[in-house]
Amino acid sequence: MIRPWQKLDSTILHDYRIFRARQDRSRSPRTGKDHTFYVLEAADWVNVIPLTPEGKVVMVHQYRHGTETVTLEVPGGIVDEEDGDPGVSAARELREETGYEAAAVISIGRVAPNPAFLNNTCHSYLALDARRVTTPAFDGAEDIAVEEVALADIPGLIQDGVITHALTIAAFYHLERYQEARAAAGEPAGSS
Amino acid sequence: MIRPWQKLDSTILHDYRIFRARQDRSRSPRTGKDHTFYVLEAADWVNVIPLTPEGKVVMVHQYRHGTETVTLEVPGGIVDEEDGDPGVSAARELREETGYEAAAVISIGRVAPNPAFLNNTCHSYLALDARRVTTPAFDGAEDIAVEEVALADIPGLIQDGVITHALTIAAFYHLERYQEARAAAGEPAGSS
Numbered sequence: 001m002i003r004p005w006q007k008l009d010s011t012i013l014h015d016y017r018i019f020r021a022r023q024d025r026s027r028s029p030r031t032g033k034d035h036t037f038y039v040l041e042a043a044d045w046v047n048v049i050p051l052t053p054e055g056k057v058v059m060v061h062q063y064r065h066g067t068e069t070v071t072l073e074v075p076g077g078i079v080d081e082e083d084g085d086p087g088v089s090a091a092r093e094l095r096e097e098t099g100y101e102a103a104a105v106i107s108i109g110r111v112a113p114n115p116a117f118l119n120n121t122c123h124s125y126l127a128l129d130a131r132r133v134t135t136p137a138f139d140g141a142e143d144i145a146v147e148e149v150a151l152a153d154i155p156g157l158i159q160d161g162v163i164t165h166a167l168t169i170a171a172f173y174h175l176e177r178y179q180e181a182r183a184a185a186g187e188p189a190g191s192s
Numbered sequence: 193m194i195r196p197w198q199k200l201d202s203t204i205l206h207d208y209r210i211f212r213a214r215q216d217r218s219r220s221p222r223t224g225k226d227h228t229f230y231v232l233e234a235a236d237w238v239n240v241i242p243l244t245p246e247g248k249v250v251m252v253h254q255y256r257h258g259t260e261t262v263t264l265e266v267p268g269g270i271v272d273e274e275d276g277d278p279g280v281s282a283a284r285e286l287r288e289e290t291g292y293e294a295a296a297v298i299s300i301g302r303v304a305p306n307p308a309f310l311n312n313t314c315h316s317y318l319a320l321d322a323r324r325v326t327t328p329a330f331d332g333a334e335d336i337a338v339e340e341v342a343l344a345d346i347p348g349l350i351q352d353g354v355i356t357h358a359l360t361i362a363a364f365y366h367l368e369r370y371q372e373a374r375a376a377a378g379e380p381a382g383s384s
């Protein structure tokens with residue numbers, strides 16, 4: 001039985017805009033000794049798998065400053081406080097990054113991006129009947145190209161290392177389970 | 193066509209032991225304007241799905257200081273420079289965290305933990321014929337309980353939110369593709 005640690009002290013060290021670095025001093029329930037841990041406090045994130053009526057996934061190419069590469073991902077971003085619900089954030093990010101809107105946005109799962117040092121949750125959604133309704137609204141630091149990818153091609157793109165973002169892959173894991181559950185219930189996978 | 197940004201300036205701000213915070217000033221190829229980005233420089237990570245001869249996955253319960261919860265994950269950790277190869281790191285983490293050793297450690301995929309602000313890669317492995325050979329060797333800040341979980345129970349545990357770590361879920365995504373490819377080639381999924 002693993003017990004929680006006792007947090008003795010917690011200090012915000014630095015603010016990096018998308019997260020804040022915190023230093024915790026905590027006591028081990030096993031040894032009674034104190035250790036220092038660094039934690040990043042971040043708002044929750046969302047990502048969304050938008051499916052078109054033709055069974056294509058609406059994906060985005062963008063330059064990522066962590067890996068310094070252009071990646072292929074599903075749309076996603078940060079849950080703003082004014083969104084109220086992460087499903088609203090998912091629909092907003094979809095519209096802003098791709099110009100698409102969906103008939104229904106369905107929760108398919110939640111993951112911890114990294115429980116070792118991030119305190120937040122990433123919420124994953126399926127957006128059904130996604131259609132292009134407007135032009136994307138990039139902020140100054142965004143530069144995004146939209147591509148519709150056949151859903152059947154996703155496993156190969158992940159296996160071949162074209163899709164690498166762990167949170168995009170976790171979203172597709174949850175989508176497969178969601179579709180299996182729908183199929184087991186005798187419902188068509190693409191309906192809402 | 194998305195083009196890379198031009199990095200004008202890059203400064204290490206703070207060292208948090210498991211990563212270093214860096215500030216980059218980069219120029220958008222779309223607008224020509226300069227923006228500031230925060231990047232965490234981290235060593236590569238590994239995780240490993242250890243399968244016993246009975247088809248169980250060797251998993252670990254541990255307290256995680258990011259989410260302040262006890263999680264259920266596959267073993268994993270940081271690629272040490274002296275390991276030379278991440279497969280060696282995977283075998284080492286398996287032994288240290290669980291006391292198990294495997295007959296074969298097979299690469300099944302690689303992901304970017306978060307290409308937006310992390311510069312590193314997480315390497316995933318399958319460890320076959322894993323057997324308990326020794327007692328785990330915890331460092332002072334570790335406190336781990338080992339549990340063997342039936343491989344067939346993993347999808348339900350992820351769907352039910354018992355397994356939440358995005359990198360553990362990405363590893364299981366890669367394992368499914370690896371097993372499908374083996375099955376398509378007419379080879380038994382569990383052999384090396």
